[in-house]
Amino acid sequence: MRAYERLLKYVSYETTSDESSETCPSSPKELVLAEALVEELKQIGVADAHVDKDGYVYGSIPATKGAENEKAIGLIAHMDTAPAMSGANIKPRIIKDYDGADIVLNEKLGVVMDTVTFPHLTNYVGQDLIVTDGTTLLGADDKAGVAEIMTAAAQIIEADAQAGEGSAHGKICIAFTPDEEIGRGADRFDVEHFGADYAYTVDGGMLGEIEFENFNAASAKVHIKGENIHPGEAKNKMKNASLLAMEFNSMLPPAEIPAHTEGYEGFFHLCGMSGDEENAHLDYIVRDHSMDKFLERKAMLERITAYLNQKYGEGTVTLNMKDSYYNMREKLESDMYIVDRAVEAMRENDVEPIIQPIRGGTDGARLSFMGLPCPNLSTGGHNFHGKYEYVCIQSMDKMVDIIKTIVRKSN
Numbered sequence: 001m002r003a004y005e006r007l008l009k010y011v012s013y014e015t016t017s018d019e020s021s022e023t024c025p026s027s028p029k030e031l032v033l034a035e036a037l038v039e040e041l042k043q044i045g046v047a048d049a050h051v052d053k054d055g056y057v058y059g060s061i062p063a064t065k066g067a068e069n070e071k072a073i074g075l076i077a078h079m080d081t082a083p084a085m086s087g088a089n090i091k092p093r094i095i096k097d098y099d100g101a102d103i104v105l106n107e108k109l110g111v112v113m114d115t116v117t118f119p120h121l122t123n124y125v126g127q128d129l130i131v132t133d134g135t136t137l138l139g140a141d142d143k144a145g146v147a148e149i150m151t152a153a154a155q156i157i158e159a160d161a162q163a164g165e166g167s168a169h170g171k172i173c174i175a176f177t178p179d180e181e182i183g184r185g186a187d188r189f190d191v192e193h194f195g196a197d198y199a200y201t202v203d204g205g206m207l208g209e210i211e212f213e214n215f216n217a218a219s220a221k222v223h224i225k226g227e228n229i230h231p232g233e234a235k236n237k238m239k240n241a242s243l244l245a246m247e248f249n250s251m252l253p254p255a256e257i258p259a260h261t262e263g264y265e266g267f268f269h270l271c272g273m274s275g276d277e278e279n280a281h282l283d284y285i286v287r288d289h290s291m292d293k294f295l296e297r298k299a300m301l302e303r304i305t306a307y308l309n310q311k312y313g314e315g316t317v318t319l320n321m322k323d324s325y326y327n328m329r330e331k332l333e334s335d336m337y338i339v340d341r342a343v344e345a346m347r348e349n350d351v352e353p354i355i356q357p358i359r360g361g362t363d364g365a366r367l368s369f370m371g372l373p374c375p376n377l378s379t380g381g382h383n384f385h386g387k388y389e390y391v392c393i394q395s396m397d398k399m400v401d402i403i404k405t406i407v408r409k410s411n
């Protein structure tokens with residue numbers, strides 16, 4: 001069975017994660033897919049496949065004879081899809097031998113994926129794509145990753161049974177996780193139980209992507225306590241919290257926002273504000289790849305807070321900052337073994353690695369700080385989290401080959 005055939009099966013399960021839920025997995029529907037995946041893992045020969053009480057699927061393929069001392073390599077993908085768009089009743093459509101033209105996803109609704117807005121489409125002329133019907137996301141993020149890992153596992157176990165020359169490998173650990181899209185995928189991941197020395201999340205985009213640098217991230221909540229007085233008698237007395245909130249924001253560098261930054265440029269992002277004369281709130285997220293610059297950004301928020309408190313009275317502004325995740329580069333750069341292994345495996349399969357910083361976080365970043373170094377690999381998909389999501393079938397096949405090369409014993 002090819003990876004895309006598995007993907008078509010997996011996207012028929014609705015697994016949208018739910019931020020408002022406090023359970024794990026956040027939606028009971030994720031468990032339905034988890035159980036189906038356990039069944040399938042057992043079917044292909046992963047004897048110890050199981051789902052734990054939090055909906056995490058684990059399983060492993062033992063090392064081949066003589067390769068027991070090899071590093072145990074982990075492969076991780078997430079089962080949920082992004083709540084940003086419906087993941088129910090997905091009707092995937094295969095476009096065979098893509099001709100490079102704009103793709104009409106839904107004629108009735110006038111949803112067209114055009115090559116001007118999505119220029120990477122032109123890379124796929126002559127290949128086969130899976131697209132949506134324009135009313136849902138596709139769920140290739142990250143069911144393409146699940147399908148590629150499952151397909152590679154099936155082929156590895158089959159080769160093991162035939163004891164083919166050159167198929168030696170160390171222990172391979174597999175995990176499918178819930179709730180990545182709502183930032184909780186690593187929360188209940190049991191690193192010790194998983195049993196890998198190194199791992200990859202297979203959760204990236206275009207074929208060839210290897211990601212091992214992500215943002216350092218914090219949230220910053222600003223509360224401003226004003227003093228409301230009847231506007232007719234407010235002279236020298238009123239402290240308008242909403243105006244102070246605007247003053248606070250005006251002291252941040254205007255060019256350092258998401259809409260003006262790219263690559264390794266960090267930012268302050270105002271993601272919410274509310275207020276009246278008495279109280280005002282500003283919600284920011286702070287992002288930077290560089291730890292020094294990240295610390296400097298947080299220090300800047302503290303200086304602005306101190307300045308306004310000096311100007312308007314102690315206790316006027318309170319700042320609550322909380323770190324969310326850190327750049328996994330810090331954990332990987334002293335030991336690039338796991339990244340190098342992916343680079344070599346891609347080259348061996350005639351895929352030129354694309355190494356670029358992630359402008360976000362990954363479960364792998366969190367896992368790297370939990371003691372499991374875990375860069376992110378491509379799946380072959382594009383335009384995640386929306387109706388323009390698509391995946392290239394040949395890229396998925398390539399990823400299966402790359403995974404098989406990665407886990408193979410080095411010599």
Ligand SMILES: [Zn+2]
Binds near residue numbers: 078141142180203
């Ligand atoms: Zn994903």
